[in-house]
Amino acid sequence: MKELQxxxxxxxxxGTVKVVIGYEEGTRGVRPAFITDAKQxxxxxxxxxxxxxxxxxxxPRRKQVAQLGTxxxxxKGCDARAVAGLIRxxxxxxxxxxxIAMRCGGVLENPETDSELTSKTVSVRCGGCxxxxxxxxxxxxxxxxxxxxxxNHRVEQIEALKKLSSADxxxxxxxxxxxxxxxxxxREACPMCFCVQCTADKTQPQWIxxxxxxxxxRAWQTMRVLHQAxxxxxxxxxxxACPEHIPLGLLASYVxxxxxxxFDYVACEDPAVxxxxxxxxxxxxxxxxx
Amino acid sequence: MTHRFxxxxxxxxxVAELVAAKTRVIAPVHATDxxxxxxxxxxxxxxxxxxxxxxxxxxxxxxxxxxTEVLLHYKQTKEGIEIREVxxxxxxxxxxxxxxxxxxxxxxxxxxxxxxxRDELWFGRRDASTxxxxxxxxxxxxxxxxxxxxxxxxFRGSDALLVPxxxxxxxxxxxxxxxxxxxxxxxxxxxxxxxxxxxxxxxRQKVENNLTAIPAEFSAWLASNFDNPxxxxxxxxxxxxxxxxxxxxxxxxxxxxxxxDTADEGVRRRNWDSCQTSKFTLHASGHNxxxxxxxxxxxxxxxxxxxxxxxxxxxxxxxxxxCTRACPGGMDLPKLLDELMTLAKTEAKGSDxxxxxx
Amino acid sequence: MSDEVEHGSDGAWSPKVxxxxxxxxxxxxxxLAGTSRLQMAPNVRVIRLTCSSRVNPLFxxxxxxxxxxxxxxxxxxxxxxxxxxxxxxxxxxxxxxxDLLEFMGVETDRVTFSWVxxxxxxxxQEVVNETTARIKxxxxxxxxxxQKGVEL
Numbered sequence: 001m002k003e004l005q006x007x008x009x010x011x012x013x014x015g016t017v018k019v020v021i022g023y024e025e026g027t028r029g030v031r032p033a034f035i036t037d038a039k040q041x042x043x044x045x046x047x048x049x050x051x052x053x054x055x056x057x058x059x060p061r062r063k064q065v066a067q068l069g070t071x072x073x074x075x076k077g078c079d080a081r082a083v084a085g086l087i088r089x090x091x092x093x094x095x096x097x098x099x100i101a102m103r104c105g106g107v108l109e110n111p112e113t114d115s116e117l118t119s120k121t122v123s124v125r126c127g128g129c130x131x132x133x134x135x136x137x138x139x140x141x142x143x144x145x146x147x148x149x150x151x152n153h154r155v156e157q158i159e160a161l162k163k164l165s166s167a168d169x170x171x172x173x174x175x176x177x178x179x180x181x182x183x184x185x186x187r188e189a190c191p192m193c194f195c196v197q198c199t200a201d202k203t204q205p206q207w208i209x210x211x212x213x214x215x216x217x218r219a220w221q222t223m224r225v226l227h228q229a230x231x232x233x234x235x236x237x238x239x240x241a242c243p244e245h246i247p248l249g250l251l252a253s254y255v256x257x258x259x260x261x262x263f264d265y266v267a268c269e270d271p272a273v274x275x276x277x278x279x280x281x282x283x284x285x286x287x288x289x290x
Numbered sequence: 291m292t293h294r295f296x297x298x299x300x301x302x303x304x305v306a307e308l309v310a311a312k313t314r315v316i317a318p319v320h321a322t323d324x325x326x327x328x329x330x331x332x333x334x335x336x337x338x339x340x341x342x343x344x345x346x347x348x349x350x351x352x353x354x355x356x357x358t359e360v361l362l363h364y365k366q367t368k369e370g371i372e373i374r375e376v377x378x379x380x381x382x383x384x385x386x387x388x389x390x391x392x393x394x395x396x397x398x399x400x401x402x403x404x405x406x407x408r409d410e411l412w413f414g415r416r417d418a419s420t421x422x423x424x425x426x427x428x429x430x431x432x433x434x435x436x437x438x439x440x441x442x443x444x445f446r447g448s449d450a451l452l453v454p455x456x457x458x459x460x461x462x463x464x465x466x467x468x469x470x471x472x473x474x475x476x477x478x479x480x481x482x483x484x485x486x487x488x489x490x491x492x493x494r495q496k497v498e499n500n501l502t503a504i505p506a507e508f509s510a511w512l513a514s515n516f517d518n519p520x521x522x523x524x525x526x527x528x529x530x531x532x533x534x535x536x537x538x539x540x541x542x543x544x545x546x547x548x549x550x551d552t553a554d555e556g557v558r559r560r561n562w563d564s565c566q567t568s569k570f571t572l573h574a575s576g577h578n579x580x581x582x583x584x585x586x587x588x589x590x591x592x593x594x595x596x597x598x599x600x601x602x603x604x605x606x607x608x609x610x611x612x613c614t615r616a617c618p619g620g621m622d623l624p625k626l627l628d629e630l631m632t633l634a635k636t637e638a639k640g641s642d643x644x645x646x647x648x
Numbered sequence: 649m650s651d652e653v654e655h656g657s658d659g660a661w662s663p664k665v666x667x668x669x670x671x672x673x674x675x676x677x678x679x680l681a682g683t684s685r686l687q688m689a690p691n692v693r694v695i696r697l698t699c700s701s702r703v704n705p706l707f708x709x710x711x712x713x714x715x716x717x718x719x720x721x722x723x724x725x726x727x728x729x730x731x732x733x734x735x736x737x738x739x740x741x742x743x744x745x746x747d748l749l750e751f752m753g754v755e756t757d758r759v760t761f762s763w764v765x766x767x768x769x770x771x772x773q774e775v776v777n778e779t780t781a782r783i784k785x786x787x788x789x790x791x792x793x794x795q796k797g798v799e800l
Contacts, residue, residue, distance in 0.1 A: 027434065030620070030624060054616070057526075064306070064526055064584040065526055183532040183536045184567065185532055188532070189531050201569060206549070209547070209549050211479060211549060211561050212562070213358060240618050243616045244348075
């Protein structure tokens with residue numbers, strides 16, 4: 001952490017950046033920090049409780065952050081993928097941000113209640129992570145911790161769902177989505193949902209009803225996850241933000257698996273690699289097409 | 291105001307009778323997705339309820355102002371447009387085991403719902419409801435009901451308040467509705483009052499230190515500090531997601547939309563909305579007077595702690611703390627209020643202040 | 649399209665199928681099927697688009713929302729797209745949509761993707777008849793509409 005704090009101090013003092021977006025101790029655990037004063041740099045921390053994806057704050061729509069000036073952002077490998085996504089999709093320019101990548105050993109799914117990384121408490125996305133030393137960075141900081149344990153909870157849930165009948169799966173999702181109040185917290189917290197006008201906000205025509213009805217909720221969640229296909233980095237901010245605790249990660253994960261299986265693509269740190277739905281291969285699989 | 295004794299057996303019987311009479315009974319129950327959490331849901335028997343475990347994740351709001359509700363049906367025919375409004379008389383419901391912060395919130399929102407236009411749908415449900423709250427003993431560091439003028443044993447908004455005692459509850463009967471509900475089930479209280487009062491006192495002590503009482507002058511300070519530079523930095527981590535408004539018992543903004551099933555038939559609905567969303571104040575011209583999150587967050591604080599009080603002599607907040615618990619960005623309302631109130635005090639004293647450490 | 653359940657002349661429920669077809673290949677192929685007087689089930693409502701890649705997954709979701717029991721999406725064979733590459737992009741998009749709909753509980757038989765060329769009138773006949781038959785077996789879509797105007 002000293003290394004991170006010193007780096008932040010230096011970047012602020014020499015004017016390379018105007019704000020360091022990182023993590024700090026909040027009143028209820030770790031929370032995002034916006035350090036504009038080098039003297040406050042020792043507030044920056046990084047540990048297994050740092051579950052938030054700070055790439056969301058780089059979104060140019062967030063005027064209150066953008067107007068602070070050139071940012072440095074503290075990222076884990078998974079977060080770096082989101083930064084790469086924003087660069088890939090021309091939302092931010094690579095040379096207008098400073099990326100401070102942290103070597104990571106996994107994060108807790110529920111940092112407010114858990115303190116040790118076990119196969120039950122670690123985030124479902126950490127097991128088998130291959131970006132523990134993020135490649136997309138201007139600075140690579142910290143010691144490499146041991147590999148995180150593997151939490152199979154989500155994989156097991158998806159397998160269980162796949163085994164159900166179509167009707168039962170339909171009921172499962174109708175039931176889960178019945179809690180959706182269409183607050184769109186999932187969209188706002190997502191680093192890749194940066195559209196100035198979301199499809200769901202379009203009223204002429206109203207493609208997706210804004211009301212929290214079973215049919216509209218289903219349409220909304222289906223569309224959102226489809227728009228994330230090949231772009232979602234599995235940070236699970238959507239699930240964390242949802243005030244109704246809907247297991248949105250299941251949808252995101254399923255689509256990511258589908259993308260990987262069909263197009264051999266996993267959200268990656270290299271902005272030069274094209275997103276899968278923006279390219280094609282002439283021999284793409286079409287067994288599902290008659 | 292009287293107090294009586296309500297045994298567990300009597301309460302069980304009361305719930306059974308209400309359910310048999312087709313009255314909807316709503317109580318905290320263990321959440322299906324996470325048994326450690328509780329949500330307000332309809333129950334069939336008292337056993338289904340998880341009373342006094344902890345604060346529910348959502349408020350009572352959805353039972354009075356649903357996340358979406360139909361206002362009218364419309365149908366266009368050759369003769370013109372037929373409109374069928376929905377009934378405003380609601381079926382009876384009893385809320386059991388609500389926290390005093392949630393019950394009080396309903397009375398706070400009553401003010402705006404009956405202000406320039408009487409919201410018949412809201413009051414239809416209010417009139418059809420009897421609210422039996424439970425002494426809150428499961429507060430955490432995010433709670434600050436006492437700072438808003440309430441407390442874990444506040445009577446406000448409740449028709450009766452239950453305090454756990456040996457064998458059942460001491461029932462503070464607050465309104466005629468409460469009296470009518472408990473008639474025949476609650477007995478005369480022999481000597482439970484002392485132990486109940488002790489519990490109530492303990493509960494108050496637990497929450498009083500979380501935040502100092504919000505002074506009346508705070509509202510005026512907010513109004514005259516609309517342009518204070520602190521607003522630019524206070525909400526940098528806010529995603530503008532609106533989760534806070536969803537779980538808040540006093541947030542009540544809604545959007546009205548028409549939805550058609552076919553080209554000539556549909557419904558008009560009202561849906562929950564939040565001033566924290568980017569398009570909340572987007573004008574048709576494209577101008578947005580609250581174009582950044584700092585302005586939107588300022589609005590949230592101003593509305594709750596200055597604008598609403600100036601109009602209705604009520605803070606639009608009952609200190610339940612859910613906004614802080616639900617926030618994915620780590621915003622902490624009681625902490626923030628503390629900082630603002632301190633700023634207000636120091637500015638009043640005329641001393642220099644640094645920017646917010648929030 | 650109203651959400652009223654339709655009935656055929658024999659009184660039995662008759663599925664509503666919406667077909668999003670590309671103008672250059674499938675639409676022409678369907679036209680050929682028609683001029684050739686090929687017998688086809690009357691349940692398919694054809695919507696003509698410029699290209700299969702114009703099909704936004706929202707169209708399919710919306711069709712189901714508004715009363716369709718089945719959806720067909722059809723375009724040119726890959727390599728023959730009038731706009732050279734449209735159907736290549738569409739193919740990727742449809743693949744993900746197909747998987748996701750299945751995961752969310754929509755029977756895969758309800759959504760049919762096909763490549764039908766301008767000369768494949770017979771193939772279009774097969775697509776229409778087989779799709780309709782399969783959806784008849786599946787029954788009405790697990791619609792969330794309920795009755796008209798009722799609280800959903």
